Amino acid sequence: MEKYNPSVIEKKWQAIWNKLNLNKAVDFDSKPKYYCLEMFPYPSGKIHMGHVRNYTIGDVLARFKRFMGYNVLHPIGFDAFGLPAENAAINAKIHPAKWTYSNMDYMLSQLEKLGFSYDKDRIIATCDPEYYKWEQKIFIEMFKRGMAYRKESEVNFCPHCQTVLANEQVEDGKCWRCDSEVVKKTIYGWYFKITNYADELLESIKLLEKGWPNKVLSQQINWIGKSEGAFIKFKFEQKDEYLEVFTTRPDTVFGVTFVSISPKHPKVKEIVKDKGTLDYVEKMIVDLDIKKDYDKEKDGIYSGVNLINPASNEVIPLFIANFVLMEYGTGVVMGVPAHDQRDFEFATKFSIPKKIVIYRDDLSKDINLWDKSFTEEGYLVNSENFNGLQNEIAKEKIVECLASKNLARKSFQYKLRDWNVSRQRYWGAPIPVIYCPNCGIVPELIEKLPVKLPEDVEITGFGGSPLSKVESFVNTTCPICGAKAKRETDTFDTFVESSWYFLRYCSPHYDKEIFDRQKVKYWMDVDQYIGGIEHAVMHLLYARYFTKVLSDLGYFESREPFKRLLTQGMVVKDGSKMSKSKGNVVDPDEIVNTYGADTARLFILFAAPVDKDLEWSDEGIEGSYRFLNRLYRLFATNARRVKNAPKKDKIDERIKELLYEINSCVQKVTNDVENYHFNTAIAKLMEYVNFLYSFNPKDEELGYFKEALEKLAILSSPFVPHLACEMWEMLGCDSEVFEQNWPKVQKEYADKDTVKIAITINGKLRDTIEISKKTGEDEVKKLALQSEKVKKHIADKEIRKYIYVTNKILNIIV
Template sequence: MEPRWQQAWDQAGLFIADDRSDKPPFYALHMFPYPSGDIHMGHVEAFSLADAVARYQRLRGFEVMNPIGWDSFGLPAENAAIQRGADPKEWTYRNIETHRQTMFRLGFSWDWSRRLHTSDPEYYKWTQWLFVQLFKAGWAYRKDAQVNWCPKDQTVLANEQVINGLCERCDTPVTKKALTQWFLKITAFAQRLLDDMQQLEPTWPDRVLTLQRNWIGRSEGAEVTFRIDEADEDVVVYTTRPDTLYGATFFVVAPEHPSARRWAELGGFADEFDTFLSDVQRMTDVERQTEEDKRGLFLGVHAVNPVNGERMPVYTADYVLMDYGTGAIMCVPAHDQRDLDFARTYDLPVRVVVDVEGADLDESTMTKAAIGEGPVVNSGPYDGLAWQEAKRRITQDLAAKGLGKPAVNFRIRDWLVSRQRFWGPPIPIIHCEQCGTVPVPDEDLPVILPEAEEVDFSPGGGSPLARHPSFSKTSCPQCGGQAERDTDTLDTFVDSSWYFLRYCSPDRDDVAFDADAVRHWMPVDQYTGGVEHAILHLLYARFFTKALHDLGYLDFTEPFTRLKSQGMVVSGGRKMSKSRGNVIEPRDVVAEFGADTLRATMLFAGPIEEDVDWDDVSTAGMFKYLARLARLVDEHVAARSDDDGAAGEQLRRSTHRTIADVTEDYARFKYNTALAKLMSLTNTTTAAVNQGERGPSVTGALEAILVMLSPIAPHVAEELWHRLGHVDFVVMAPWPTYDVAMLVDKTKRIVVQVNGKLRDAVELPAGISQGEAQAAARASDKVARHLEGVEVVKVVWVPDRLLNFVVRDQGAA
């Protein structure tokens, strides 16, 4: 049954978005997948959510664009080439076809006419073109950067290739190495990325916005100038708390700081520094930030504190990173836990300068830093000031002396986009000795990847493209002289930072995207995807959109109007993994129960943003419900009549109430409760049929159920819709409407109590007065016998809900 309807939808072209439709446009977009093997249960949950959104909006009368594609460049394909000798291109497109077949079998309503793959030259031509535009605007640049380096394989590793400090390929300890890399200047947009979140607050999850704010990490403080006494040179430090300067008792620089070794040599610790640096370079940045034991080395020189003239010992330490601030920090151990841990390890002084209420302020014994607010102490002329005022005054006084100034700092760093890999878009830059760095002209794009059989994938240092016999050889487009192509490829996050624009006009070969089409469809009305993409992908997409806006290509600054993130699918509380033997294959479930059962099970499991534990769900239970609904339709069709019976009125009211409730649930992504209410209406309809009801009220209830069920279980809904006698497609039917008047019951079930004990429940007209309700209740034999021989001292009346007689024995005081 399911394949038959899939073919029918496809042949009818139901899901192809029409750019010229008179209907209002709705752009429904799900984060496109990476083609590694077949789709898994996490994909099924995510795609079921995305499809429910698209189908619901289509039923509401929108012209829906719901495209699909693949983020098809990436590391796994290259690993397959290294480990198994596979062609990355063949490996990738074979997996894409596997994905496509499974997606089609699950009945997702993608617009296949807009399908794209980021590894197609027709796509990455425009990825390269966008890079060139950023380069021309000054937002793409090269500089030396520390990268993960495997000394055995002689290759750069991405962060995800470093497992517990070891190379994932050969288990060799990974070190750091300085290489010239390409960066995109996302820091130029940091403040706007923060400010524009106000537009997103009503429609994006708070968790995602918080993660992005923390990643951007805006802070306000001061830049303070310290003098290295022995070297007679100045070093600038950024601090958020200049009010604690009097509490600084030592000074620390990152091991990679450009002056660190020179100072160590000046202080007589050069050999020790070299050993320390080598040890630190074996650690990842995460390890350096999270290790409990902070390690350091005294460099033999001292920094002069500008507020009090004290000479402080200068250390280098593993927990200070070069990419935050200036790579140098003043250390206030009384009020910073890492500094306090370091001070206790190396027996350095601790000085309290903020009187934090309730904190342990014994400088000789404190083990927890006093973090918080309070007046400053031990701070000379600033004693007694509130810390905020001290911060302002100290900064002001330092600025007057030329030793400091107010400053804003961001945690976010510029985006390193160079990858020393093959399977990615070649960076469209030419290096010429005469002309320098020259972008590839538009007419020469794309810079095509060579065939895999021409490439040496064995680890040997640098990019595989650098070892290709002819790829790098070219001529300079400016002077015509001999030149070399850049042999790095772009980070695959670049591909996914603009794909939503390409969907608007995927067949245009003369522009990256058609301006009119983008204006028609964008911004995306509803974006869905995993919360694991909360930071990088979403932040990069927002950055690209703002950059393209500033370059005049877009008239909006935020790409995604609404965002919804789904949870993970786990088994027994743990992530599904082949090594654990707890993987459930979607194909197996579909083969046994059908696609609709799997899709509905996923959306019925709980709130969409929470994890689904497969051990707690019941595909068999969902299958039984859908089968029961089918039997109900068949039973009604076999014996329906033109007239309603006694149960018809109440069934119509239940139908309208369900339409109202389910409509609200869909708008709030509450598919689990929407399904529960559809099941309840199914039960109500079954009860009416069992009472002999066969008229239009049953038909109306079933039609409403099927239309509202179709975004979740479209095949069953389509099949039963046609069994009811319809010739059109349920997936294109209008969403049912409700009459507000039908939401109000004509009668109410009123509970009757005597002294708080239930004595009866009577069906009375809605809105009945208290007096009429009392009279009706007294007429009940069940109530009357409890009122005989007693005195009613009080009557509690809750309109349309409860009547309680408070009584006492006659003659009782």
């Protein structure tokens, strides 16, 4: 008997699949559509085990849905622009385009070796001018409608990468790519008005609650950060001017004993007269720019001026404080030390009075006995006409009262800021803008798109965008007046490309418009999207925003791109996420070359639930390989015997037992795949294989045993497609396994009257017994103790207790 040889089997079937073009999606097919998509990779050169897990999950779903009669769109492409290509060009003295396209070719060959069922006619690369041409058109339309604009502002800047970073790309004060300390820099840049969509981005989260993980939705809600509150005016003591604060706690306004202003607030230099104070403020600004940890140390300095509390008319000091962010509210906050912990610590440090205005009967009335602020609900005290009111009710009343004096107004604030899409690097899509001395800022003519990225560029990594030194690119003429003009040399943030690529897959070669609108109408929305949770507030938020923008621009009706989202867990080894820096990377090529693609797929699906982290295990790979050898032998041993075997008319008890096992497996695997419980579906297949080995069919049972093997081949095929095709061929079946219908449960054999109970002793399996589902616990114990295997293991031992899980397991503790 031949041994299982994955290398031969997998090459054979990949060649057949390519020839048959089995994975081609058919536009406007009469079948129901299913759009299955994994987040596309950056062409770094090699896929890693995180990629393998992501793509295997998607491939199982795509194959399963094809079996279920769906017209499946399952595409792949490359998020091909970005800084790593530019850095590689600097280090290896190779052009980023050559590096990128070479990597794409290699990664596609890797994906093919793993047997992923992608539609190869729909491959896209975002660095292709025929892709980013349409992105430039979108930008121009947004610019003309005021959705895109240019401004000078303070930005996050990575000195190592020499580029701007969005807030989402700064992690603990460091660059998300190179881990360098991020600094603040004031430069001009291009922005998308994502804040105009803040409310809709929040509201439409309700549409995603059934299909998206709660943790992703929570992260987006927190990132948008909508706060309901009020703007309140505090008058300067010595002049008829005001500072306005935003607060979510107007109920505590009578407890304000100081106000804090950001050191970056433009009013600071106007307010402060003392040079020593100004020098200290400058030091605070420098410290803020290098991202010190202010959760540990609150710092500030008295400004030299006082304000009037509009509620109590008390004179209070104005401090310049390092914890006040210019980006939130007005850059001025009211200090309520009795009811805000940060203010409590600051007031304690600077000996500022504390005043109780929210009280509960179990609290001390002496603020000096408090060791922290009180931030829970209560009723108002020391608040004049509002005393006794529950504090939530008092919020509304106090704002109404102050508003009647023109000292307050109700409002909402957001943490979300407009999206800075400018990057000062080469390898990106050029922003299609021209600067004319006569006409100002004007967009390129749409009929002249794409504005191509020039290839003749010297890339050093220093001194801003390399495009600024390419005269043939920079020097142009104004599309309006024809005067000599200059092109924009910033390129788009790569998150722009990934915010709409899923739409381009619907018609990747369409050359008349951004996409074929009818095809997008047919395929969208994406039915299942799969990727890492690390993209919760970057890619996923931007993609949702871009979908709404394109809908408002009239391209299609949908307002949300992804119906369902699955965020797979990380692949970890030795307790840490796999990474080159930690030296714990497992090369997928080595696994495929040694054990085969099906082994890699099986292990990655079986080792953990899809949404949990997967701990890499060499023993687990070996175990998966052994199971596939066993599966292969089952077919190799029985294929000739069952090939032409008829089914006999009479169904005896053994055949019934076989039919019950077949249908139990079909039901369990089907339900588990539909609910993404791939690990338990595979466990059921393993259990089923064990049963088929033990069944040992007689000649007159071979017709039914062939049915058992046929259904096993089909049920296995989403997980191990190469071996499944080989097993189907062994059986001598007509057509291909992927042309079959997914097995349906035969109702008459779906629910057995009996079940097998595992008998364990101190947690170790010692025997199984078959009982009626109606058998009581006491009878199960009796039957277990009659087992010779059990008797052997409890001889001369004292039974301390039984643990019984109805119709599943009896554990005997001895």
